[in-house]
Amino acid sequence: MLDVRKLRLLxxxxxxxxxxxxxxxxxxxxxxxxxxxAALEREAGVPLLHRTGxxxxxxxxxxQLAVHTEAVLADLERATAALAASREVLTGHLRIGxxxxxxxxxxxxxxxxxxxxxxxLDLTVRELDPANVADALRTxxxxxxxxxxxxxxxxxxxxxLETTPLLVETMYLASTRSTTIVDCRAAxxxxxxxxxxxHTMTVRACQAHDFTPRARHHADDFATVLALVAAGxxxxxxxxxxxxxxxAGVVLTALESRRRTFVAYRRGTGxxxxxxxxxxxxxxxxxxxxxxx
Amino acid sequence: MLDVRKLRLLxxxxxxxxxxxxxxxxxxxxxxxxxxxAALEREAGVPLLHRTGxxxxxxxxxxQLAVHTEAVLADLERATAALAASREVLTGHLRIGxxxxxxxxxxxxxxxxxxxxxxxLDLTVRELDPANVADALRTxxxxxxxxxxxxxxxxxxxxxLETTPLLVETMYLASTRSTTIVDCRAAxxxxxxxxxxxHTMTVRACQAHDFTPRARHHADDFATVLALVAAGxxxxxxxxxxxxxxxAGVVLTALESRRRTFVAYRRGTGxxxxxxxxxxxxxxxxxxxxxxx
DNA sequence: GTCGAGCATCAGTTCAGCTTACGGTCGTCG
DNA sequence: CGACGACCGTAAGCTGAACTGATGCTCGAC
Numbered sequence: 001m002l003d004v005r006k007l008r009l010l011x012x013x014x015x016x017x018x019x020x021x022x023x024x025x026x027x028x029x030x031x032x033x034x035x036x037x038a039a040l041e042r043e044a045g046v047p048l049l050h051r052t053g054x055x056x057x058x059x060x061x062x063x064q065l066a067v068h069t070e071a072v073l074a075d076l077e078r079a080t081a082a083l084a085a086s087r088e089v090l091t092g093h094l095r096i097g098x099x100x101x102x103x104x105x106x107x108x109x110x111x112x113x114x115x116x117x118x119x120x121l122d123l124t125v126r127e128l129d130p131a132n133v134a135d136a137l138r139t140x141x142x143x144x145x146x147x148x149x150x151x152x153x154x155x156x157x158x159x160x161l162e163t164t165p166l167l168v169e170t171m172y173l174a175s176t177r178s179t180t181i182v183d184c185r186a187a188x189x190x191x192x193x194x195x196x197x198x199h200t201m202t203v204r205a206c207q208a209h210d211f212t213p214r215a216r217h218h219a220d221d222f223a224t225v226l227a228l229v230a231a232g233x234x235x236x237x238x239x240x241x242x243x244x245x246x247x248a249g250v251v252l253t254a255l256e257s258r259r260r261t262f263v264a265y266r267r268g269t270g271x272x273x274x275x276x277x278x279x280x281x282x283x284x285x286x287x288x289x290x291x292x293x
Numbered sequence: 294m295l296d297v298r299k300l301r302l303l304x305x306x307x308x309x310x311x312x313x314x315x316x317x318x319x320x321x322x323x324x325x326x327x328x329x330x331a332a333l334e335r336e337a338g339v340p341l342l343h344r345t346g347x348x349x350x351x352x353x354x355x356x357q358l359a360v361h362t363e364a365v366l367a368d369l370e371r372a373t374a375a376l377a378a379s380r381e382v383l384t385g386h387l388r389i390g391x392x393x394x395x396x397x398x399x400x401x402x403x404x405x406x407x408x409x410x411x412x413x414l415d416l417t418v419r420e421l422d423p424a425n426v427a428d429a430l431r432t433x434x435x436x437x438x439x440x441x442x443x444x445x446x447x448x449x450x451x452x453x454l455e456t457t458p459l460l461v462e463t464m465y466l467a468s469t470r471s472t473t474i475v476d477c478r479a480a481x482x483x484x485x486x487x488x489x490x491x492h493t494m495t496v497r498a499c500q501a502h503d504f505t506p507r508a509r510h511h512a513d514d515f516a517t518v519l520a521l522v523a524a525g526x527x528x529x530x531x532x533x534x535x536x537x538x539x540x541a542g543v544v545l546t547a548l549e550s551r552r553r554t555f556v557a558y559r560r561g562t563g564x565x566x567x568x569x570x571x572x573x574x575x576x577x578x579x580x581x582x583x584x585x586x
Numbered sequence: 587g588t589c590g591a592g593c594a595t596c597a598g599t600t601c602a603g604c605t606t607a608c609g610g611t612c613g614t615c616g
Numbered sequence: 617c618g619a620c621g622a623c624c625g626t627a628a629g630c631t632g633a634a635c636t637g638a639t640g641c642t643c644g645a646c
Contacts, residue, residue, distance in 0.1 A: 325605075347612050
C-alpha cells in the first residue's frame with residue numbers, strides 16, 4: 001500500500017520543483033523529504049525522479065503518480081468533510097486568505113455574516129497575495145483563498161483546487177486627466193511590489209500595448225496608489241473595488257479589461273460545511289457589492 | 294489528514310463486525326486494532342463506533358467514513374496500477390484464488406497462457422471457497438478471485454470489489470435414475486461442507502421446493518460427489534463443469550437453475566496490467582469451455 | 587577560482603504503534 | 617446459578633520508522 005504522506009511530498013514536488021522548497025512548505029528539513037521520496041521510489045519500484053546535477057525532475061511515472069495522488073487527497077478531504085457534516089453544529093476553524101483590497105471590501109461583511117450564523121466557527125483571516133494562495137491551500141495553511149485574475153494574467157487551473165466565481169470588476173486607468181494606456185507610455189507608473197499579481201498584471205497590460213511601464217513608486221494598497229496618483233506622482237491601474245472612493249483630482253478612465261475574483265478551496269472540501277458556509281457568505285456579500293453581477 | 298491505515302481498519306470492521314475478526318484478518322492483535330480505532334475516533338472528532346457490552350457497532354458516521362474509505366483505497370490501487378503499467382515488462386506476483394472445480398477445469402489452461410505470455414509474472418494459485426474470496430481480496434491476500442453464484446445464492450455486491458463475468462453453466466441433478474428435485478425430497482443427499490457456498494446452494498434450492506435435504510454424506514469435490522451418487526449413496530446438485538465426465542450409472546437431469554461464475558478483483562486494480570492479463574486469460578479459457586457462452 | 591544553491595548520505599534521537607499482560611462485561615452452558 | 621469463554625479496553629514496555637543535524641558532492645554564477 002502506497003503511503004499517502006510520501007505521496008503528498010511527491011505531489012508538492014510536482015508543483016514546487018525542488019526538494020528544498022517542498023521541505024520549507026511542509027515544515028520539514030530537505031533531508032527528510034529526500035529520504036521519504038527515496039523510500040517512495042523504492043516502494044514504487046519505478047524511478048519517480050531523475051537527478052540532473054544538483055536538481056531533480058519528475059519522470060513521467062512520477063508525474064502520473066502525482067496526478068493519482070490528487071485523487072487520493074481529494075477523497076480524503078471528502079471523507080473529512082463528511083465527518084464534519086455529521087456533526088450537528090458547525091465548529092472548528094475556517095482559515096481564509098485574501099488580497100488586501102478584498103480584505104477591506106469583502107471580508108468584513110462576510111465575517112459578520114459567518115460569525116452570526118455560525119458562532120461555533122473560529123474564523124481566521126490572513127492577508128495574502130493571490131500568487132501564493134494556491135500553495136497555501138495545498139499545504140493546508142488555508143481553507144478558503146480569494147484569488148483574482150486579470151485578462152492578461154489568467155488563473156492557471158490547479159488540479160488540487162476547485163474555484164467558485166465571486167466578482168467581475170471593471171479595471172480603470174487612474175491619472176490626473178482623462179487619458180489612454182498608450183498615451184501613458186512615457187508616464188511614470190505606480191507599480192505593486194515585484195512577484196505580486198498586481199505587478200505582473202500592470203507589466204503585462206503595458207507590454208500588450210508595446211511598452212514597458214517605467215516604475216517610479218511601489219505601493220500595494222490601492223488607496224495609497226490613488227493618493228500617489230492624486231499627488232501627481234504617476235498613473236496606475238486600479239480595479240473597481242480599489243477605486244470606490246477616489247481622492248480629489250484623480251480621473252478614472254474605464255478600460256475594456258476586467259478583473260475576475262474567485263474563491264478557491266482544496267478539491268474535495270466543497271462539501272465541507274465550513275467551506276459551504278464561507279463560500280455562500282462570500283457570494284452573498286459580493287452579489288450586493290457590484291450591481292452588474 | 295486522516296490516516297489511511299486506520300481507515301482500512303474501520304473499513305474491515307464494517308465488513309467483519311468484530312475487532313477480533315479484523316485483527317485476525319490483518320495479522321494484528323485485537324489490542325492494536327482497538328487502539329488504532331480509538332485514535333481514529335479521536336482524530337475524527339465524531340463517535341465512529343458505539344460499544345454495546347462486549348461488542349462494537351459502527352455509528353452512521355462510522356459507516357459513512359467506511360464508504361469514503363473505499364474510494365480512497367480504490368484510488369490508491371489505481372495509482373499502484375499506473376505504476377505497474379509504466380514498467381515496460383510485466384513482473385511481480387499475481388495471486389489467484391479459485392474454488393476446487395475451477396481449479397481443475399479453468400485454471401490450468403489459464404496458467405499456461407499466462408506463463409507463456411508473461412514469463413516475468415510469478416503466479417500463485419490458492420484453493421478457496423467462494424464465500425471467502427471477498428475477504429481475501431480485500432485484505433490483500435489475493436489479486437484475483439473466482440466466485441460463483443447460484444440462482445438461490447446471489448453474489449452480494451461488495452463496494453470494495455469489481456467483477457467480470459466468465460461463465461454461465463447449467464445445473465444438473467445427479468441420481469441413478471431420471472428424476473426431479475421434488476421427487477428427491479425423501480432421498481439421501483450428498484452435501485458439501487457446512488459454511489461453503491455449495492452447501493448453502495443445495496439447502497436453499499431444496500427449501501425453495503419446500504423441503505430440507507437429508508444429508509447422508511459430505512463431500513466438496515464434484516468428482517467424489519458423483520462417485521458417491523454412482524454408488525447409490527444419494528443424490529446431489531452438480532454444475533456443468535463438475536459433471537463433465539460422469540461415472541457409469543449416473544443420470545444427469547438438467548435443471549432450470551444456472552451457476553454464474555465471475556472473476557473478482559479489488560476496485561481500482563482493473564487497470565493493473567497483471568489483473569488485465571489474468572482476467573483476459575480466464576475469459577479466453579472460459580469462452581472455449583462452454584459452447585453456449 | 588570561489589561561492590552558494592541544491593541534493594544525498596550517515597549517525598543519532600524521538601515517537602508512533604505494536605505486543606504482552608491484565609481487567610471489565612456480557613452471553614452461554616453445565 | 618456459578619464458571620467459562622468471547623470480546624473489548626487500558627497500562628506498560630519495546631521496536632522501528634522517520635525526522636534532525638552534520639557532512640560531502642555537484643553544478644552554475646560571478
